[in-house]
Amino acid sequence: MPFLESFGFTAYPFALTPDAAMYYPLPECEAILASLHFALGRGDGLMKVVGEVGTGKTLLCRMLLRRMADEKINIAYLNVPDTSETMPVARLVGSELGVKAEALKANPATALRDYLLAQHAKGRRTVLVIDEAQALGANGLEAVRLLSNLETDTHKLLQIVLFGQPELDRILARPELRQVQQRVQFSFQTRPMTPDRVADYLRFRLAQVTQGGGGRKLKAKQPVLSPVQFTNKASLTIAKASLGLPRLIHVLADKSLIAAYAKGDRLVDSPHVRLAARETDGLSFPFSWLKWL
8 A cells, every 4th residue: 555655664553453463562561461471370360450441451461362372271262251141151261162062051160160170180271361351240250250269179270360441440349249359369550651662662663564674573772664753752742642542652653654644754743743633532631732742
């Protein structure tokens, strides 16, 4: 496409779909992944990661899944789980793990327990990862607690990692869910990027999709390879307008690149960002404030 060819890109650098191949190794995210990896390796039962919308939880979730895929682990992944009496959590999890449908239909809890015991006897661990776990609601989270009870005398049969929005914490704070809350052994929080990180992040993403440089395992501080760049002022404007939320960073950066492309510019500056902000909802302050940045 002309846009990609004009900038020498092999793909769109700021697409909204989480892409593990474009993962930017923020120290905070790496610390969360390392802690989760440690907790899972130790055999802990229930962990959670909470963060505001757009702070990169889903990408973090996919990175965890990607790293576990190289190990001797059975993985069940639920995304925005929709549970009901006709489709209980145990049946959803069993289906993801490949438990026979007939057994799950007859007695999902028993079928899942038998599967987990058989896998434990083979020396295989089983991990359940739930993204957007707040969608489970109170009843679904109580069902998760019951699943976390599946264990031998010395080992958990099912380890569980919950990823969710702040609503997850509010649900877990209800008195009737105190048993679930008490089972959480590790709790982490994703946070927005700082302004200096945003500038590095923009350079990193551009380098990843630049012809001749895309796909390389670049570090955040490596020189940018892209023929198009964001000025320091443009990066700072994006950082402040987005409050450091990766999703809004992507929206503003993408629209700013389009504005630069339309004008034939190779340097993305604050006027391009202001033009992008005019068409963007959800910014941290009114568009009119941007003229002061």
